[in-house]
Amino acid sequence: MSPGAGNVTGEPRPLRDGDPRRIGGYRLTGVLGEGGQGVVYLSRISLDRPVAVKTLHARLADDAEARERFLRESEITRRVAAFCTARVLDAGVEDGRPYLVSEYVRGPSLDALVATDGPRTGGGLDRLAITTLTALQAIHRAGVVHRDLKPSNVLMGPEGPVVIDFGIARMLEHSTTASSGLVGTPPYMAPELLGGAPAGPASDVFAWAATLVYAATGHRAFPGTLAAVVLNAIMTREPDLGGVPGRLRPLLAACLAKDPAARPGVADLLTALTHERPLPAPPKAVGRRRLARAVAAAVAAAAIPAGYGLTDLFSAPAGIPFGSPVRAPVAGGQQWVLSVVTARLDGRPVVVSGGYDGTVAVADLATGAPVGAPLKGHRGPVWSVTASELDGRRVAVSGGLDGTVRVWDLATGAPVREPLTGHRGSVESVAAGDLGGRPVAVSGGLDTEVRAWDLASGAPLGRPFTGHADWVLAVAVGRLGGRPVVASGDHAGTILVSDLATGVRVAGPARGHRGPVESIAVGRLGDRPVIVSGGGDGDHTVRVWDLASAAPIGRPLAGHRSWALGLAVGELDDGRAVAVSGGYRDGAVRVWDLAAGRPLGGPLLGHRGLIETVAVGALDDRAVAVSGGDDGSIRVWSLGPPYPPD
Template identity: 55%
Template sequence: MPDPGPLTTGDPEQVGGYRLTGVLGEGGQGVVYLAHAPHGRRVAVKMLHARMAADPMVRERFLREAEVGRRVAAFCTARVLDAGVAGDRLYMVSEYIPGPSLHDLVADDGPRAGSGLDRLAVTTLTALAAIHQAGIIHRDFKPRNVIMGPEGPVVIDFGIARAMERTATTSELVGSPAYLAPELLDGREAGPASDVFSWAATMVYAATGHPAFPGNIQAAVMNAILTREPDLSGVPAHLRPLLAACLDKDPGARPTVTGMLATLTGRGSPVRDEPLTGPGARPGNGPAGPRSVVRRVRSAAVAVSAAVLLLVAAFWLRGPDVPGKPAPPSAQPSAGASSSEGAGPAGLSLAHSDSVWTVATARLRDRPVLVSGDGSTMRVWDLTTGEPVGAPITGHVDGVSSVAVARLGERPVVVSGSDDRTVRVWDLATGDQLGAPFTGHTGWVESVAVTELNGHPVVVSGGYKGSVLAWDLVTRKPVGTPIDHPAGVESVAVTELDGRQVIVAGSRDHTVRVWDLLTGEPVGAPLAGHTHEVHTVAVTELDGRPVVVSGSRDHTVRVWDPATGEPVGAPFTGHSRDVMTVTAAQVGGRPVVVSGGHDRSIRIWDPVTGEPLGAPFTGHTGGVVSLLVTERGGRPVLVSGGQDKTLKVWDL
C-alpha cells in the first residue's frame, strides 16, 4: 500500500475503535485509511461511500461478505479482521501491507520479468484459490489490488465489489473496465472464470507495462474486451498460451485456477480444465446465465488436490535455498555481437537467470571482473573472457537492487543493497559474507554507493521509505546523521562539493537532493525540474566542477550544477520511456553521459551540448536497467544489464 497522506477536514479520526492516522488512497468505492487497532497494531480501514449504507440489504450483504472474507486462508491475501457500520458509512478492516501496488511498481520500475514474474503469477493464483475456496468471487482483481509487500505479493479488496452490485446503476460498472471479463459487460453475474480473466489481464500488464485491451476511453476499452483479441506483445513465450486461454471470451473455455497452478508448478499441463461451478460459470458449451452463489468443489479428490497445490506453491515460493547447491552460472560469450546490436568486436552477452538490476567493476587477482546482481544472487565474471569467476554469491533473501565495490585493506569487497532491507559486505575472492548485515532501513534498500572518509571506506545507502544511511566499513559504525527524505529514495551517489563530502539522491518526489554526508544538513534547495520520479543519479565533472546527472520517468536526462542548484543546459530527450539508469565517464579524452531505459535503448550524449553521440545502441529485448563504462584490453567498453536477463559488453 502507498505511504499515507495526512488526514484532512472531513476525515474521521476514529472509526469503530480504530484510530485513523493517515490516508492511503481514495477511489470509486471509498477511502482507505491507515489506522491503529486498540492494541496498537497498524491496520487498513476501508470506508465505503455513504450511498452504500443507505440500503439495509446492502448493509446486510456487506457484513455477510466481510464475515465470509474472514474465513479466507491467509495464502498471499490481506486478512479481513473486522467490519461494521459507523454512522452512515460501512467500513472493513484488514491487515496493513506496506509496499506499492503492482500498478505503481510497474509504472515506476517497468514490467516484471523472469522468475519474479513467475513468482508473481503463482502467488496471485494461490491467493485466488484461497478466495474461491471460501466461496468468494473477487470481482475486482486488478494491478491496484495487488500489493507488493515486503514478504511478497498480497491480494486485497476481495469481496467488496459484491456489496456494491446492488447500488450500481445501469450506467455504472462494478470493477475496473480494463480488467473486467466480457460476460460482466453483458450483464451476467461474476463467477470464478471472471476472476481468471481479470487475473490474466493483470499478468499481461505486469509482464508488458501495457493493458491487454488498450484504449483511451472506457467505451473503447469495453469494446475491445468484447470484440478484439488481447494484445499479448511482450508477454514471455512460456506464459503466452496460458494467458491467451484465460482471456477467452467464453468463460467456459477458460482454465481453472487449480489447473493453472498445476501447470505453473510443473504438476500437470491442463490449460483448458473443467471450470468450477458458480455464478457465470458455464458447463460445457451451454449458455451462461445468472445463478445463485453456489461454490462447491465437486469431489473430495478435487479438494485435496487444490490443498496440495496450495501447499506446494507456498513452499516453492518461500522455501529456503538448499545449502551447497547454488544455481550454476551460465556465461555465454557471443562470437561477437552483430552490428545490428550496436556492439563492436568486443561484444559479449552473459546470460543470467533474472533481470540484471545492477553491475559494478573491480579487479580481482590483477584481472578485471564484473559484479552483477540478478534476483537475490550476485555473480562475478571475468571481463576479458566472459567466464564466471567462482560460484554465485548468495545470502540475501530478496532481490539485490544495487552493488558497489570497495577495498578493506588489501582485500576487494562487494557491498550490496537488497529488498530484504539490509546492506551486506562480501569478500570478492571467496564470496563469503563479512560480518553481520547493516540494518536500519524500514523498506527496500534501493541504492548503495561507496566513498572514502578519513582513510576508511564508507557505504551510503538509500531506501524506499526515504531514509539515507551511512556506515564505516572498517569500524562498522554509523557515519554522520541519518537523513529522513520526505519521499522514497531511488538512487544515491557521493561526490565532493566545496571541500566536503555530499550525498546526492534521486527521489520519487521528482527532485534530486544534496546533503552534507557528516551533518545530514541539506546543501541548497532541491534540484527541481523533472516532472516524474527520478530513477537514477550519477556524478561527474565538467570543466573541473562537479555536476549531477539524473534520469527520470519523464523520459529525460538532465545535468545539474549542485553548487548553484541550476540545470546545465536543456534536458536530453530521445528516450520514449522511463530512463532507468545513467552513468558518466571520460571516453577518448571527452566527457560523455550514457543512459538506458525501458525503451530498450542505450544512448550516449555530449553533456556540454546535450547532443546525442551516434545512433542508440539496441539489442536488449527488455528494459536497460544498469550501466557502467570501463576498459577491456585497453579499449573503452560499455556494460549494460537488462530485464532480458543478459549482461552485454559493447565496444565504444
C-alpha cells in the same frame, strides 16, 4: 465483482441508504463496485480529477486478518510501477474501517469486455498479452507476487490495460511459506497452490496464461461450474485451448504446465512475444532455469552480427568502433541482472552484478567468464551494487529487497561481516565513497532515508539523512570543494545534496523530472562537478544539475521511450564527459555528450527485454560501457574511437 482500487465496469450507481456520504474527507458521489471484502466508491478531488475510494465492509472491520490484508494492499500497490496499476493517492482509517484512495481508471474489466464484445483478436490480443505481461514483470520487480490475476482484475483503460487488486498479494520475501488456506480465484489458481505450496512468480504466469485463454476464446482454460470440478481439472486435466490462435497456443500451453519449474519466466515470454521467437516445448523434467538458458542462447546467437567471429568479439576493444559490441553477450547464472559495476580484481577488470535471484556475481569483463561462485546471502532481489577497497582488499557492497546492506570480499567470495541493518524496508541504491581516509558506503531506501556506513567497522555514521518525503531510489557520492557529498533522488522527483559527514543539506531540493528520479550519478563537466539523473514513469529524460547549487544545466536530454533506469558517467578517451543511460523498456543504451547536450551516435541495441542497469569502465585502457537486463546477459560496448561524426 472484485473491488480493486480504481475498478469500474460501467457507470457508477447512485448512492443508496446505508452508503456513506464521506470517507476520510472525500465526498462520495457513487458506487463503482462491490465484492466480498469491500466497496469502491467514486469521488472527486476536483472537477476533472475523479478518484476511487475503496473501503472495507463494516462487517469485517473487527476482523484483524481482513484489516491487515486491506492495509497491506496500500503498501504493496505503492511499490508497483505506476504504469501497470491504479496509483495509490492516499490511505487511512476512519471509524475503525480502513480506506484506500487511488486514481480512477475509466473502462470495463477484461471480463466484462469479453462478455459484451466477444473475444479479443489480432493485434488487440497481442497488445493485451504484451502489456499485461509487462505489468506482471513490473509487479515481480517490485518484489510482489499478485496471487489473484484474472480477467476481472484487468481494467481496459483508455491508455491500455491496468492490473488491479493487490488485496491478497504478497511480498516475495514473505512468500516462502504456504498460507493457511486457499487464496485466489479457482479457475486461475496454479496447481501447486492447491497442494499447499507458496505462491511465486510461476503461479502468476499460470494465472496470466489462463486469463489470456479467456480473452482469446471467451471460455476458461479449465471449465466447470463448481469450484471442485474446476480445481480437479486444474490438477488432472490438460487446458482447453480450443480457439486460441496458433501463434499463442504453444506459449500458453507451456505457461499452464502442472509443474511450476517447467513454465517459462516472464522475460522469456516477452522475448517470444516481441521477437517472434518460439519458446521450445520443454519435456516434463525440464526446469525453468534450463529453458531460460536455451532461450537466452538462441537470442544471443541471433544478436551476433554475421561478420564477427568469436575471436573478433573476444579481442581487446582497440579498433572496435564506438558503440559496437566488444564481445559476445554472455548469459550467466543470473537470469535477471538488476545492477552492474566495474572493478579490478587481481589486476584484471571484472564486472560485479546483482541479480533478481538474490546473488552477487563476479565475471571477467573481457570474456564474461565467471570468477568464483555466486555470493549468496540476500533474501530477495539485489537492487544495487558498488565496489570499494577495504584494508587492501577489493570489496563489493550490495543492497536489496531484504532491507540489508552487505559487504563481500571479492577475492574470496566471503561476507566481510554481518549484514548492515537499519533501513525499514527495501534498500534501493548503494554507493561507495571516502570520508577522511575511511571507506564508507551510502544507502537509500523505501523508508525515505539515506544512511552512511563505516565499511571498516560496519557502524552507521551519525543519524540517517532526512529531507526526502518519498522513497529514495538513487544515491551517488561526489566531492564539492574538497568535502564529500551525497546526491540522492526519490520517487517524488526530488533531488537533494547532503554533506556526507554531517547529513546536513548542501543544495536542493531540485525538481524537474515529471516523475520519479530512477537513477543518479556524480561526475565533472570541465572543472564543474555535476549531477546527472534519469527520469522514471512520465518523464524518461536524462538531466544535468550543478552539484553545488542543484540548478539545472542545459536542456533535458530526450530520446528514451521509457524510464532511464540505468545511468553512469565517465570520460571518453579524448576527454569528453559522457553519460550512459539504459531505457528500461525501449531496449536502448544511449550515450550523451554532456558538454554538447546531445546524443553521441545512435542507440546501442541488442538486449532482448528490459534494461535494468549500465556502468562505465575500462578494458585494456579503453573506455567501455556495460549493460545488463532481464534477458540475463551482460553486454560490453566500445566507447573508443573512431567516434561518430558530430
